Amino acid sequence: MLLPENWTLNDHNGETAVNQIAFKEETLKEVGRITSHYPEGMQKSALIRVLHLAQAEFGWLSVPAMDYVARLLHIQPVEVYEVATFYSMYDTQPVGKVKLEVCRTGPCMIEGAEGIVEYIEQQLGIKDGETTPDGLFTLKTVECLGACGYAPMLQAGEKFHEHLTKAKVDELIAHYKANPRANYMGME
Amino acid sequence: MSETTDNIQVTIDGKSISVAAGTTILNAARMIGGDVVPPAMCYYSSLKGSGGKCRTCLVEVSKGSEKDPRPMPKLVASCSTPVMDGMEVKNKSSQRVLDARQGVVEFLLINHPLDCPVCDQAGECHLQDLAFEHGLEKTRFEFKRRTFDKIDIGDYIKLHMTRCILCYRCVYTADQLTNEREHGVMKRGDASEISTYIKNSLDNDFIGNVIDVCPVGALTDKTFRFRSRVWYTKPMDAHRDCKKCSGKAVAWMIGDDIARVTARKDQFGEVKEFICNECRFEKKEKTDWVIEGPRHIDRRSVIGANKYEEPIPEHTPLLNKA
């Protein structure tokens, strides 16, 4: 897979940074804290969490972002690509600021998840896997998120929204339109 | 280091052998040789960590050991299961094994393009051999097969991912033979692919060995692509002085021309001494090599068929020029 020709960073501040990938100072501190959890020489163990940080800060995992993480952890870039493409939470293509991830597995399906997906598709004018033209919302269907008893449900960023109804979906869309960063904990 | 003694007794399809502790069932079977040897598509003795993935080498352990004679409930991967003293193993003598193996071959083929007529690996392809021996006559898979674009990874190597069976051997090769691995397995499940992810050429001195370890036609030698079917070429043991590698290779010849160069493989298709890119890709003149003589190909495959049963005439010019 190649880097899109005129790729840009989907920066949360709306700014575009090209080839200037670097974590903010406080994120670097967090990287230090995370790597300290593992013994000397085992810093690769921090990779999965550092990639979460990179995705939160840069919006998605571009090749320069992954190469930057490889340098930080002293590993080969290919080791990062392998991991980033394995796990379903990582976005190796640009996505909207708020990802609405609707669980589609068994218990959620029998409680009406398919109807919720359809309703979101209508409201946002996008299909599963697509992003709204304003770059605000991406809709994804995902596998079981461990909320089967509170179905149907969706996850937006780090937040779980359960017992969904059409009215609740309307509320959520309005809520995140007003404050796109609210999908991260402590960012309300 | 203490002396290792061959004191572990194992019986495979009724044939017994004593081997050293820690030997795998597959390697014990290879020591016995012949029909008791399970096929192996991903295991490669010189590559650490290889094996266990393709499941073609599954065997039945009908007796665990002398101490604990209970049979193992599941079939086990012979390449990664160590023998125990008194163990009894069934390979081809077990219907369960043949059944499972037929299943594995079918799984490996449902998304394989079956483009053997245009594949350079045909004739020396392990999947071809396996399908011939254990496969079904027709497919039961009625869906669109998975495809990938062919890509060049460097000047000499073509990656044809559609044919790949994900044995991971090339990844281990790059990991263990070169100091900077630049390709790996991306994505997961049936979307997994061998890739460099970014446009990248593999140009490490020893990376050409990924072609030799590939059991199928996923990684092929661009300097040989479409030049000849392998069974029309004559394999000759050859060597040269090389600063980077042992310089011991096989020159595959058409008349007096060297069509391709590979490392020397044993009867199980494994390279014992890897060769460098220079020997493999750049030394294609007969004068580059000292030709030792015809190479005996000890494999039950198209490539070994009907070739060396007749004695090589003494006046073969290549033999004498060396």
Added chain:
Amino acid sequence: MSRKLLLENDHIEGINTYDVYRKNGGYRSVEKALKSMSPDDIVEEVKKSGLRGRGGAGFPTGMKWSFIAKPDGVPRHLLCNADESEPGTFKDRYLMEKIPHLLIEGMILSSYALGANQSYIYIRGEYMYVLRILEKAIAEAYANGWLGKNILGSGFDLELSVSPGAGAYICGEETALIESLEGKRGNPRMKPPFPAVKGLWQRPTVVNNVETIAAVVPIVNDGGEEYAKIGIGRSTGTKLISASGNINKPGVYEIEMNISVEEFIYGDNYCGGIKNGKKLKACVPGGSSVPILPHYLVCKTASGQDRLMTYESLADGGFATGSMLGSGGFIVYDEDQCIVRNTWNFSRFYHHESCGQCSPCREGTGWMEKVLHRLEYGHGKMEDIDLLWDIQRKIEGNTICPLGDAAAWPVAAAIRHFREEFEWHVNEPKAALQVNYGLVAEKIFEPVTA
């Protein structure tokens, strides 16, 4: 009402904070253990308790602990498996979110028992907000001297941290979890060597489920024998059940392992019966991978006994007429649900979650999904049913890790018990897209003799 050992205090305001947790008896097991028990004493109590792994396999925990290798000078590790991803299962999230300190307390006891000084909680990446709750609780535990160097002056050191995944069901398999914790793809490892000998960073490692580790707290507090008094036979103690599907009161329930399935589904203290007065059609009692049971085998076994919420009773009859307790992911289906659609849905899940390392699972899960999709959407053929049976048979038991079995079992069980519904999909494809088949007819089973 059942006795509760884990969720006893889950209703208390602020129980997720250290102060409230401590005031309600929290961490007293650690005081008891570090002051008056040796590590082997704890292993002994856990053995006596009969505690079995709560993640799904049900392996005796004390025995698992006693397998850990103890080579000189090599650190050992305890990993908590909080990668809860089995469809139908959400108990660990509930426990960690409500009472994070209970897990930490269990981690201290279990690490002490195993001689592990650096332990990790591996949590699925989607539970990032729970990770933050755990990290806050861990910081409180450090601040109050329950973690770190020389805990309570006992000489025992423990560093504890949380490591997230990033979306991969397979990382709930213990060797895949270890790979993931090492920062790699979640490809399960070949065994042997087993984690107890070579696990995390090639060091001896034990991986236990959240609920298993939490259960060590009451076992140390009250003794293994007390714990073993609860339950029936080899199903001792309490079990967290995640109840979902077409029931009146879905949620997490802590049950003593002696109540009947009937009481659990219809009792007012539990699921409260089938929603909207519908009839029960089927039940998956232990998470998506265990065999689905048709209505007439849910509350009674094939031999006519009451089926109980225990490892043994749920498995009564083997796969022919029984199922498994598994992870306790209890999914209930009413008469309006389509078994073919549900089986296709589960197959899609396993196809999506296969790591792709070994051929039967990589290729077989996708194949099954495609065939089931065709059946569900009215393009199926009668031979497809036998084809599915053959594919699942060739996956089961032939893969590196249990994901292959987990993908095969639901398909096998659906065909075994609901074959007529599959055939109806082939014969009446249009109707099958509009209405549901309803209940399958009861079959008579020959009694199974062991």
